[in-house]
Amino acid sequence: MTEGLTSSSYDLRVPLPGPYGRVYRSRTRTVVELHGEIDIAAATLIGAYLDVVTAIREHQVVVDLTHVAFFDCSGLALLCGARRRTDENDGRMWVVCDGPAVLRVFRAGGLLEAFGTLPTLEAALAAD
Template structure:
């Protein structure tokens, strides 16, 4: 699905509200492509959507930060929650990020080793480990 996901018997969900990004399925994984700023102002709508995505049992999730211009500790908290919920439900989560600024936030939050960050979406979709 190119633009978003709709409710189905497999437990998928509504599209991520604009202007925060888009959601689609690729190679058996749900890709959440975030855009713009991920900060305290966007945390609530993005977080509500991530909660729905990560509640699905055995779900494999890729969070793509390639199009994010600003990312702060609120965004980091969202990703930590999404990772925990995904793992609790037997799924896996990968993060696509090659931005030195965003990776600096990961290092400052002491979670760079907790997340599997990969530089490209293709890398994340092909990843088997983690």
Template sequence: MTQQGAPRREAPPLAAIAPEGVRADRGTAPRAFTYGVGGYTVVELHGEIDIVGRESIGLELDRVTSPPAPAVVIDLTPTRFFDCSGLELVCRAYRRVRDRGGRLWVVCDSPLILRTLRVGGLLDVLCPVPTLADALRED
């Protein structure tokens, strides 16, 4: 709310505040893009992973972690924002994979998301790797 008579400030154009290399036309809506590579199911999490995307992304993670002994890679490199709702989703996926005798790898190179994982106590449990190629080499 602006005080009456106060000059109205215009928001800077997105290009002026977006970090270099970030496309201004990329949406922030949370979504999961899933595909197979070899015997792995890769789930890329795009956009802002918060309470808004909890249901849709949670449903996709539940689907890919349902089979016996799933081999799942959660790729957080396309993720623009990740909060405690994201922590809960990844932790749930980890428990489901572990309980079914499978393996879960996490790909993340974002210092902010890695910090969120550390604060949430998941960094040492998940042992994220910086690239998808690294996750596919792990065993």
């Protein structure tokens, strides 16, 4: 489905299912802005969208968690898979998060350092 696409060869503006957020382009990056509660039910629905976004070759993806009220290990597993696909396709992924409860899940999973979360969307859009 995404074979042959590069991060500059398409325009993506897609609402995520239910109340879970949206996907849009900002500068040279695709932003996946998540909302609400990211639990196993939400992760199942969101996963298909992240699969498409992260399968694009040399893609730059920002996952924005600043509007997330609840985040559990299924959300963390979702991001780990997205990060792996992005890396396999020579892309980059940044995670924006400033909420103590969400950051606590990254710490508990031992992945805070690995993801190197950024506190604002602006910081992620400007990151190298």
